[in-house]
Every structure is written in structure tokens, then in C-alpha cells.
Amino acid sequence: MVSVPGRAGVLGALCVSAMMNAVCALSGGMLLPRESPSREVKELSGLWGFRADKSPSRNLGFERAWYKRRLAETGPVIDMPVPASYNDITQDHSLRDFIGWVWYEREVVVPARWLSDEGTRVVIRVGSAHYYSVVWVNGVKVTEHAGGHLPFEAEIGALLRKDPTSPCRITIAVNNTLTLETLPPGTIQHFDDHTKYPDGFFVQNYSFDFFNYAGIHRPVLLYTTPKAYVDDITAVTDFSDNTGFVNYKVSVQGATTATLKVTLQDRDGHCVASSNELSGVLKVVDVNLWWPYLMHDNPGYLYSLEVRLMAPNEDVYTLPVGIRSVKVTSTQFLINNKPFYFHGVNKHEDADIRGKGLDWPLIVKDFNLLKWLGANSFRTSHYPYAEEILQMCDRHGIVVIDECPGVGIKDIYSFGNASLTHHLVVMDELVRRDKNHPSVVMWSVANEPAAEMHPADLYFKTLIKHTKALDPTRPVTYITDSNYARDKGAPYVDVICVNSYFSWYHDQGHLEVIPIQLNTQFENWYGKYQKPIIQSEYGADAVPGLHSDPPMMFTEEYQKAVLKNYHDVFDQKRKQYVVGELIWNFADFMTTQGITRVVGNKKGIFTRQRQPKAAAFFLRERYWSLANQTGILPTWTKYPCSL
Ligand code: GCB
Numbered sequence: 001m002v003s004v005p006g007r008a009g010v011l012g013a014l015c016v017s018a019m020m021n022a023v024c025a026l027s028g029g030m031l032l033p034r035e036s037p038s039r040e041v042k043e044l045s046g047l048w049g050f051r052a053d054k055s056p057s058r059n060l061g062f063e064r065a066w067y068k069r070r071l072a073e074t075g076p077v078i079d080m081p082v083p084a085s086y087n088d089i090t091q092d093h094s095l096r097d098f099i100g101w102v103w104y105e106r107e108v109v110v111p112a113r114w115l116s117d118e119g120t121r122v123v124i125r126v127g128s129a130h131y132y133s134v135v136w137v138n139g140v141k142v143t144e145h146a147g148g149h150l151p152f153e154a155e156i157g158a159l160l161r162k163d164p165t166s167p168c169r170i171t172i173a174v175n176n177t178l179t180l181e182t183l184p185p186g187t188i189q190h191f192d193d194h195t196k197y198p199d200g201f202f203v204q205n206y207s208f209d210f211f212n213y214a215g216i217h218r219p220v221l222l223y224t225t226p227k228a229y230v231d232d233i234t235a236v237t238d239f240s241d242n243t244g245f246v247n248y249k250v251s252v253q254g255a256t257t258a259t260l261k262v263t264l265q266d267r268d269g270h271c272v273a274s275s276n277e278l279s280g281v282l283k284v285v286d287v288n289l290w291w292p293y294l295m296h297d298n299p300g301y302l303y304s305l306e307v308r309l310m311a312p313n314e315d316v317y318t319l320p321v322g323i324r325s326v327k328v329t330s331t332q333f334l335i336n337n338k339p340f341y342f343h344g345v346n347k348h349e350d351a352d353i354r355g356k357g358l359d360w361p362l363i364v365k366d367f368n369l370l371k372w373l374g375a376n377s378f379r380t381s382h383y384p385y386a387e388e389i390l391q392m393c394d395r396h397g398i399v400v401i402d403e404c405p406g407v408g409i410k411d412i413y414s415f416g417n418a419s420l421t422h423h424l425v426v427m428d429e430l431v432r433r434d435k436n437h438p439s440v441v442m443w444s445v446a447n448e449p450a451a452e453m454h455p456a457d458l459y460f461k462t463l464i465k466h467t468k469a470l471d472p473t474r475p476v477t478y479i480t481d482s483n484y485a486r487d488k489g490a491p492y493v494d495v496i497c498v499n500s501y502f503s504w505y506h507d508q509g510h511l512e513v514i515p516i517q518l519n520t521q522f523e524n525w526y527g528k529y530q531k532p533i534i535q536s537e538y539g540a541d542a543v544p545g546l547h548s549d550p551p552m553m554f555t556e557e558y559q560k561a562v563l564k565n566y567h568d569v570f571d572q573k574r575k576q577y578v579v580g581e582l583i584w585n586f587a588d589f590m591t592t593q594g595i596t597r598v599v600g601n602k603k604g605i606f607t608r609q610r611q612p613k614a615a616a617f618f619l620r621e622r623y624w625s626l627a628n629q630t631g632i633l634p635t636w637t638k639y640p641c642s643l
Contacts, residue, residue: 026425029232029251030151030433032387033125033223036316042108044170044220049105050080056200058100058175067136067171071105080104082220083127085213085355099188099204104172104216115157115164119227119313121254122157127218127358127386129174131182136171138163146422147183148176149383149405150429151218168222176214177204180413183405183426184208184382208382208408208447209601210348211590213355218386228255230307230317235436236473237290237323239336244287244323249279250307259311264321265304272303289336290322290438292397294376294627299397302438322394322438328475328494330530333579335399335441342399342534342580343626344377345370345605349385350589352608358386365610366586367392373605373616374623376631379479379536379582382407382447384430393439400439401477401497401536401582404430406446415455424466431470440474443467447479448499451488460489479536482521495579496525499537503562509553514565522573533573534580538566541602544613554602556614563615567622583619 033041049071053061061067066074080086082104087096114122126133130148134141137156145152160168178186186206191197206212231253238245252258264273264282273282288301302320309315327334334340347366349356363386370378377399384402393400404426409415427445434440445463449456460478467476475494480487482500490496502517503510525533542559551557563583570581588604591597600608605616627633 026428026432028253030153030429031230031232031317031319032391033123033221034318036318038226038315039224039317040111040114041221041223042111044106044108044222045082047079048082048216049077050086051075051077051103052086052095052098053101053103054094054098061101061103061173065139066103067141067173068139070169071103071171077105080215081354081357082106082216083218083359084215084353084357085130085217086215087211087213087355088353098214099177099202101173101175102215104174105169106220107167107169108222110160110168110222112164114224115161118161120157121155121225121227121229122160123153123223123225124156124170125151125153125221125223126172126216127151127220129172129216129218130176130212130214130356131178132175134173138166138169139171147405147426147429148214148217149385150426150433151387170220172216172220174215176212178206178212180411181416181418181422183419183423184408185411185414185419186212186408187411206408206592207410209591210350210382211355211592211600213350213590215355215357217349217356218358218388226254226309226313226315228258228309228312229253229315230309232432233305233307233317233319233436235305235319235321237321237438238325239287239289239323242286244284244289246273246282246284246303246305246321246323247280248282248305252278252309255309255312257312258309261308261310263306263308265306267301267303284323287323290324290394290397292335292340292376292399292631293371294374294633295335295338295340295397295631297632300395302394319436320391320394321436324438326441326474328532331532331577331579333441333475333495333532333534339630340399340441340579341574341626341630342377342401342582343623343630344375344379344399344580344582345373345586346379346381346537346582346584347385347586348381348589349383350587350608355590358388360388362610363389363392367396367398369586369606369610370398371396373620374627376623376627377401377580377582378586379403379444381479381537381585384434387433390434390437390439394437398439399441400437401442401444401534402430402434402437402440403444403447403479406449406478409446409449411450412453412455415453415459420459420462423463427463427467427470431467435471442475442477442495443471444497445476445478446489448481449478449489451480451490452483453488456488461492464489464492477534490525490529490531494531496529496531496533497536498525498533499584500535501538501540503565504540504553511551511558511561511565514562515569518566518569519572522569522578526577532577532579534582535566535570535578536580536582537584538581539563539584539603541598542613542615543598543602544607544611559603559605559613559615560618563618583615
């Protein structure tokens with residue numbers, strides 16, 4: 001049996017209200033740690049000690065309290081890079097497919113000044129670890145967290161001060177087991193027939209199409225704040241004519257009264273508005289709006305909102321703020337009151353060797369490819385991506401549909417109260433983390449759940465209402481498959497996002513069905529709901545280097561032909577109510593092994609190593625021509641002349 005500890009520690013009472021007054025189950029903010037005159041950050045990326053608990057119960061580490069001593073004192077330890085998935089790091093196939101607890105350890109020298117000053121808070125923050133984590137510092141448990149794609153943290157200053165001379169030993173146990181109540185869900189299946197399976201054989205099943213990579217996927221940080229500190233900032237923006245509005249709210253912890261100075265600075269460091277209040281509206285004359293890439297000559301304009309706590313002590317936190325508005329009508333998606341057409345991609349956090357581990361070269365390469373492609377947007381299929389990626393989106397003007405890990409919800413049990421309660425908490429955590437990113441224009445609460453099931457109606461009604469209450473400034477969607485007739489969630493969403501794979505999962509090889517079936521899909525959905533529609537997935541697998549003419553499935557030509565047939569219909573419908581097209585997928589990615597997957601999903605227009613297939617060049621022509629028709633090309637490039 002694989003054990004996952006109880007989740008009582010992270011669940012709490014839920015409540016709902018408007019964003020500026022949002023009160024949710026979560027205590028405290030989750031501002032991205034940034035250095036400032038009052039704050040220091042120490043990143044713990046690099047090599048950690050590591051051991052997978054391969055005991056039959058997977059529970060030996062807890063029984064023997066591995067966290068109490070150095071990990072090397074309780075058994076063999078190997079090097080493990082952080083951040084990275086552990087699965088593809090070694091040659092050991094039992095680690096690649098491991099299910100259960102793995103143990104990470106790192107000793108850190110904490111600067112003496114952090115500890116000598118009682119007025120300094122020292123916080124440990126884990127950017128993400130998949131799926132369930134428990135953290136100890138010097139053998140004392142400091143926090144635990146359920147969920148693989150969002151940060152969690154704990155204050156550890158007092159603990160470290162108990163013995164300032166000893167090094168700070170951080171132990172993190174991470175369990176990748178998915179159950180019907182986790183998000184995403186999964187099941188553990190045991191096989192007891194000894195004529196077929198070895199003793200204690202069990203597998204992890206799940207109904208989503210990407211490999212369940214595990215480990216510490218994003219950086220672990222130690223950071224400091226003063227005792228009284230800026231705990232959270234919410235900035236909601238709008239504009240009227242030439243005047244921008246930043247409606248902000250600051251929450252301070254560690255003091256009953258606070259004296260503040262809030263300053264908004266433009267890109268050149270000039271103060272454009274200021275205030276001394278905890279909340280208020282900053283007015284910006286001659287505002288520079290935040291515009292998407294290829295919609296404006298100067299996309300991704302960011303102001304800096306500096307919040308300076310002056311008393312009882314000084315603390316400074318600076319938040320980038322993009323001033324923009326988002327609205328949805330029955331036929332349009334408006335950014336800054338102008339129709340926005342999503343010509344973008346679906347992605348995964350996925351690459352050779354590091355799996356889902358944050359990797360700067362990969363991130364920068366992907367942004368260069370997105371810009372090369374002429375993509376103005378992506379959806380964080382099927383889980384929240386690293387904050388570092390969202391920061392890049394803010395700066396480059398790449399628009400984001402921000403998705404929670406609600407993928408593969410297929411079992412009726414996963415529509416129960418425990419699952420719903422957890423799903424609501426995950427939305428709290430997601431909105432809390434990403435609410436201030438101008439690039440995030442819509443929340444997606446799930447991907448292709450079994451929405452025909454009886455409890456789905458109440459489940460989605462509650463989930464979408466909750467999300468809208470957390471953030472009334474952004475539309476909410478969930479991603480559905482093309483069967484409109486059985487869908488239970490669509491009535492509650494603002495934008496219909498529909499996935500379909502005509503001439504791939506059915507009518508294989510018959511490209512001629514695409515125009516008819518796609519037209520029917522759009523007419524059905526729009527006819528029933530009169531809401532704008534995004535084609536949130538479409539595509540076909542192509543094994544790079546496979547060719548055939550006439551096109552056959554799995555060749556680069558077939559992938560291109562599928563795209564072409566979809567595009568003809570998009571071009572008719574985007575004049576009416578279709579507001580976007582997101583290819584599945586940006587790049588090939590790893591999945592669980594199976595007879596329909598040749599070392600992973602090959603629907604990428606780039607290979608997993610980020611080399612273009614024929615479809616990438618084809619899509620590039622389309623996206624730049626769409627940008628020419630719907631946006632403003634930057635003066636530095638006029639496609640195709642720049643080719
Ligand atoms: C889908 C899923 C996505 C899969 C894709 C496929 O509908 O949302 O996770 O990878 O289809 O390729 O089958």
C-alpha cells in the first residue's frame with residue numbers, strides 16, 4: 001500500500017467574495033519572492049541528496065523517521081538535480097516508473113545576519129513538487145502540501161534560531177501517488193496473481209495523456225522579510241480614454257498599524273502616481289496600456305508598483321503591473337476593448353532528461369519559437385506553469401489561458417465532495433498566485449471532464465461560481481470535447497473552449513470529413529449557448545521524417561493537411577463568433593506507454609527537442625498573416641520579408 005498523509009493541514013473553510021475583498025480559505029499571500037533593499041533571496045537549485053523509498057509499504061522513511069538524521073545515515077543516497085523530475089535522470093527503470101515516496105535532502109548555510117536579527121523572517125518556499133510534499137527543517141516538520149504545480153512555503157526563522165550554529169538541513173519527502181481525490185486523479189491497481197505478476201506488483205492508472213513526472217519541479221528558495229511585511233498585493237486595472245486605473249489593495253502582516261508609501265513608476269522609473277493608503281485607485285494620465293504581442297507596436301508594457309512599508313519597520317516589494325482590460329461579448333473576446341483573436345498553442349512543461357523541471361534555456365528557446373511562429377497566446381494545458389514563465393508572458397505580451405490541474409476527471413467518485421473541496425482550494429491557490437499577471441486573461445477550471453455524468457452539473461456550477469467570485473475581472477472557461485449535447489458545464493462558462501480531433505480519433509484518414517464535422521461542431525455550440533468559441537485543441541500526430549503523398553496518418557504531410565482543413569473553417573467562423581485557435585501541441589511530449597503513443601505524443605509542430613516539422617512552417621505563415629489582418633505588426637519585422 002502506498003500511503004498519502006491526510007490533507008487536513010491544507011484544507012479549510014471556503015468562502016467567496018469579490019476580488020478586491022476576496023477572502024478565501026488560504027491564509028496569507030503568495031507573492032513571488034523578489035530581492036529588495038529589505039529582502040534577500042537564496043536559491044537552493046543544484047544537487048540534493050535523494051533516495052526513493054522502495055520498501056514494499058513505501059513507508060519505511062516515515063517508520064524510521066529518515067527526516068530526523070542526515071539522509072546518508074539511514075541508507076544509500078544518490079545525487080539528484082533540483083529543479084528536475086527524477087524519472088529520467090538515472091538508468092534505473094524502477095525509478096523512472098516509481099510510485100510512492102521519494103526523499104530529498106540539502107544542507108544549507110544560512111547567513112548569520114538572517115538569524116542574529118530576531119526581526120528577520122526566514123521563509124522556505126517550494127515553487128512546486130509533484131504531488132504531495134512534506135517538509136522538515138532540522139528534523140522538525142514545517143509544512144505539507146497537496147498538489148503538484150503551485151508553490152507553498154513556511155516560516156522557519158524561529159526554528160533555525162534554536163540552534164544557530166548548526167547547518168540548516170532541509171528534508172522534503174514527495175509522493176507522486178494519484179488517487180480519485182487528487183487533482184489530477186488516478187487510481188492504484190494491485191495485481192495479486194503470482195502466475196502473472198511479481199510479488200507486490202501494482203501500477204498507477206490515470207486518464208490523462210502526459211507522463212506523471214514527479215519530484216521537485218521548481219526552485220526551492222529561502223528568503224527573508226522584515227517582521228512586519230507586505231504579505232499580499234492585489235492590483236486590478238482598467239482604463240478610460242487616456243487614463244489608466246490601478247485599483248490596488250495591500251495586506252500587511254506582523255503589525256497592527258502600518259504606514260505605507262505606494263508608488264507607480266513607468267518603464268523609465270518616473271513616478272506616475274502615488275498614495276499612502278492600504279488600498280485605493282491610482283490614476284495614470286497618458287497611460288501606456290499592456291498590449292499582446294502582434295497587436296501593438298509596443299507590447300507587454302509594464303509599470304512597477306512599489307509598495308514601501310515605512311513603519312513599524314521598512315519593507316519594500318515591487319510588483320510589475322500591466323494596465324489592460326478584458327471583456328467578453330456573445331461573439332468577441334476583447335482586450336483593451338479591441339477584438340482579440342487567439343492564434344496560439346497548447347504547451348506542456350516537458351523536455352528530455354529534466355521532465356517537468358524548470359529549465360531557463362528551454363523557457364527562453366520556447367519564447368523565441370513562439371515569437372518566430374507568430375503565436376500571440378498559449379494555454380497552460382493541463383496545469384499551472386511556473387511563475388517564471390508567466391513573468392516572461394507579461395514582458396513579451398504573450399496572452400495566457402491559465403489552467404488548473406483538473407484533467408482526467410472521468411470517475412464518478414472524482415465528482416464527490418472531497419474532490420470538489422480540493423478543486424476549490426486549488427483554484428484559490430491558482431488565483432492567489434496568478435491574479436496580478438496581465439498576461440493571464442482567462443481561468444480554465446478543467447480539461448475534458450466526464451461532463452455527461454450526473455454530478456457534473458452541480459460540480460461545475462460550484463467550481464465556476466467560486467472562481468468568478470475569487471476574480472470577477474476575468475472570464476472563466478473549462479475545456480470540453482466536441483460533444484455539445486451531453487455537456488453539463490458549458491452553461492456556466494463565459495467562453496466555450498472545445499477540443500476536437502476529426503479524421504484522427506475517428507474517420508481515420510478521411511480528411512474530407514473535417515470541414516463538415518467542424519462546421520457542425522461550431523454551429524451546434526454557438527446555436528445552443530451564443531457564446532464566443534475557441535478551438536482549444538486540434539491536430540494530428542506526425543513522426544518527424546515520415547512522409548507520404550497523398551498524405552497518410554502519422555506523416556508530416558497528414559499533420560499539415562489536417563491543419564489546412566481546420567483553417568478553412570476557422571476562416572469562415574472567425575468572422576462570426578470563433579475567437580481563437582490553439583494547436584495541439586506546441587512540441588512532442590512524453591506520455592505513459594501505450595500502443596497509440598510512439599515514445600510519447602507526437603502532435604507537436606516542433607519535436608521534443610524543439611526542431612520544426614513541416615506543420616510549424618505552415619502554421620507560421622498562417623499566424624503571421626492572421627496577425628497582419630487582426631493586429632499591428634511590430635515595426636521591427638514585416639513577415640514574410642524578414643524570413
Ligand atoms: C486531448 C487532451 C490532450 C491529449 C490530446 C491527444 O483531448 O486534452 O491532453 O494529449 O487530446 O493528443 O489525444
